[in-house]
Amino acid sequence: MNTQSAAPYSADVIIIGSGAGGAAAAYALAKRGLRVLILEKGPELPRDGSTLDINRVVHEGEFLSRERWMGSRGERLMPEEHFNLGGKTKWYGAALLRFSPSEFDAELPYGARGWPIRHAEIEPYYAEAESMLGVKQHPCEKDLDRILNRLSRTTPAWVSAPLPLALSQNIVDNRIEATHFDGFASVSGLKGDAEVSFLATLRHMPNVEIRCDAEVTTLLPAVSARGTIDGVRLKNGDILRAQAIVLAAGALHSPRLVSRYIAASNPLLPAATNVGRNLKLHLLTALVALSPGRKTDLLRKTMLTVNEQFPHSSLQPLGFDGELIGTLIPKFIPRFIARQIGARAYGFFLQTEDGSANENRVLEITNPKSGEVTPVLDYDENRTPRASVEHRRFVRAFQLSLLKMGMPSFGQRIGLNGTAHVCGTLSAGDDSRDSVVDSRGAVFDVNGLYVADGSILPRISRVNPSLSIYAWGLRVGTLLGQQLLKPAPQFLREASVGMGV
Numbered sequence: 001m002n003t004q005s006a007a008p009y010s011a012d013v014i015i016i017g018s019g020a021g022g023a024a025a026a027y028a029l030a031k032r033g034l035r036v037l038i039l040e041k042g043p044e045l046p047r048d049g050s051t052l053d054i055n056r057v058v059h060e061g062e063f064l065s066r067e068r069w070m071g072s073r074g075e076r077l078m079p080e081e082h083f084n085l086g087g088k089t090k091w092y093g094a095a096l097l098r099f100s101p102s103e104f105d106a107e108l109p110y111g112a113r114g115w116p117i118r119h120a121e122i123e124p125y126y127a128e129a130e131s132m133l134g135v136k137q138h139p140c141e142k143d144l145d146r147i148l149n150r151l152s153r154t155t156p157a158w159v160s161a162p163l164p165l166a167l168s169q170n171i172v173d174n175r176i177e178a179t180h181f182d183g184f185a186s187v188s189g190l191k192g193d194a195e196v197s198f199l200a201t202l203r204h205m206p207n208v209e210i211r212c213d214a215e216v217t218t219l220l221p222a223v224s225a226r227g228t229i230d231g232v233r234l235k236n237g238d239i240l241r242a243q244a245i246v247l248a249a250g251a252l253h254s255p256r257l258v259s260r261y262i263a264a265s266n267p268l269l270p271a272a273t274n275v276g277r278n279l280k281l282h283l284l285t286a287l288v289a290l291s292p293g294r295k296t297d298l299l300r301k302t303m304l305t306v307n308e309q310f311p312h313s314s315l316q317p318l319g320f321d322g323e324l325i326g327t328l329i330p331k332f333i334p335r336f337i338a339r340q341i342g343a344r345a346y347g348f349f350l351q352t353e354d355g356s357a358n359e360n361r362v363l364e365i366t367n368p369k370s371g372e373v374t375p376v377l378d379y380d381e382n383r384t385p386r387a388s389v390e391h392r393r394f395v396r397a398f399q400l401s402l403l404k405m406g407m408p409s410f411g412q413r414i415g416l417n418g419t420a421h422v423c424g425t426l427s428a429g430d431d432s433r434d435s436v437v438d439s440r441g442a443v444f445d446v447n448g449l450y451v452a453d454g455s456i457l458p459r460i461s462r463v464n465p466s467l468s469i470y471a472w473g474l475r476v477g478t479l480l481g482q483q484l485l486k487p488a489p490q491f492l493r494e495a496s497v498g499m500g501v
């Protein structure tokens with residue numbers, strides 16, 4: 001190991017954030033014997049059942065972030081973010097899909113940027129992440145099977161396949177967990193997530209420390225070397241230093257830390273103009289399809305459906321039972337009727353890849369009088385017009401096909417608060433003129449700073465992003481680990497001996 005990793009450092013590597021990217025990078029580094037310190041802003045979630053309670057989770061939003069944001073027109077926003085150990089993965093619906101090889105290429109007319117690596121370079125990390133998370137297919141249940149068969153008979157262009165899920169085979173024996181995994185946090189560890197599948201292994205390792213309630217506010221430049229970051233300041237004022245800092249605070253938060261560093265210490269950073277830009281979050285619609293018969297499927301979210309007339313879009317059932325679907329039914333309908341409708345309905349989640357637009361971004365503005373800092377989410381889907389048109393047509397085509405089968409439906413566009421899939425704000429690329437990090441996750445022209453979370457995604461693809469974030473995190477951790485474990489150059493080793501280190 002590099003002999004420089006000794007005295008002033010709290011660890012070899014500090015990781016900021018414990019979600020998909022952070023946990024995966026930590027795992028890859030720690031298993032190579034490096035000393036890893038994970039700093040997580042939020043607490044560990046309770047295991048008392050409250051994270052499965054529909055009132056506390058859905059109606060009261062008890063586990064959501066309370067951070068106040070502003071939209072581009074000055075409107076108030078409160079993005080649906082989660083600050084807790086394991087990040088948003090504790091709440092995700094566990095649909096873990098690989099992006100297809102062609103989704104690593106640029107598609108410029110659509111506004112989609114290419115990755116700086118090929119699919120083959122991330123493939124081993126996809127496989128490792130799937131194995132760690134226990135990704136598997138679950139049988140298509142009775143009601144869904146009937147709906148999808150009728151759908152493909154009515155409109156053969158709709159093609160369905162099993163959805164890879166990070167759910168234990170035993171989850172169906174636990175009715176509460178089986179009907180509350182999409183948007184809820186498992187109490188029994190029946191869902192593979194960043195905490196259960198990565199951090200649980202790490203917390204028993206002597207070279208790993210995980211600190212919760214440890215919000216990083218500032219990235220600190222090294223005292224002795226210009227253009228190097230080697231430390232962080234926490235909200236409580238503590239300063240911690242390491243050989244390398246891995247940012248994994250999530251795509252709404254990591255770029256704000258980089259922007260603060262640039263403003264304070266490195267305003268001429270070549271990649272500065274790209275920080276926070278190219279934000280993507282998928283164009284999303286939740287749709288409720290109605291039919292006369294009661295629906296009894298448990299998991300529901302077991303199949304993925306595509307239609308190649310809409311090559312950037314896909315749909316999957318919501319993992320919502322009747323009671324939860326009732327919450328999507330417009331409020332003017334009396335609740336007892338909503339419950340009856342919910343019991344007969346099936347929910348679907350339709351997503352379309354949004355391209356990259358430079359103007360879609362996160363930033364922070366400071367009130368010159370009060371000094372108060374407000375984060376801004378400046379996003380307009382009209383800046384990615386092809387995606388916007390495809391999404392509307394995709395939703396309409398699906399609704400029409402459902403109607404032909406005798407299933408009327410209503411859809412609800414997910415607004416800007418719905419940041420579940422947000423990514424792309426520190427985009428990876430080949431060149432600091434249009435990207436922020438290189439193919440290894442290192443921030444261009446800054447020594448010691450790496451990005452492992454969804455911020456790096458150059459393309460979001462037609463499917464859910466988490467598996468690609470885990471895979472990227474594993475790759476960043478692996479490559480950084482190899483770099484840190486390289487023996488120090490001869491002259492440094494001689495100097496160390498001379499200094500008695």
Ligand SMILES: Cc1cc2nc3c(=O)[nH]c(=O)nc-3n(C[C@H](O)[C@H](O)[C@H](O)COP(=O)(O)OP(=O)(O)OC[C@H]3O[C@@H](n4cnc5c(N)ncnc54)[C@H](O)[C@@H]3O)c2cc1C
Pocket residue numbers: 016017018019020021022039040041042080082083084085086087088089091092093094095096097182183184214215216217248249250251253420421422452453454455464465466467469
């Ligand atoms: C309800 C829901 C359902 C979803 N379903 C799916 C799905 O089925 N499939 C899928 O692929 N994806 C799904 N997602 C999306 C998925 O959860 C995210 O894409 C993924 O978790 C993002 O990983 P990340 O590492 O970028 O960020 P996160 O998982 O958000 O992790 C970031 C972490 O950093 C911490 N943090 C933030 N700021 C700081 C700071 N300053 N200091 C220290 N720590 C900080 C946060 O508290 C958090 O723990 C879903 C999301 C939600 C909310």
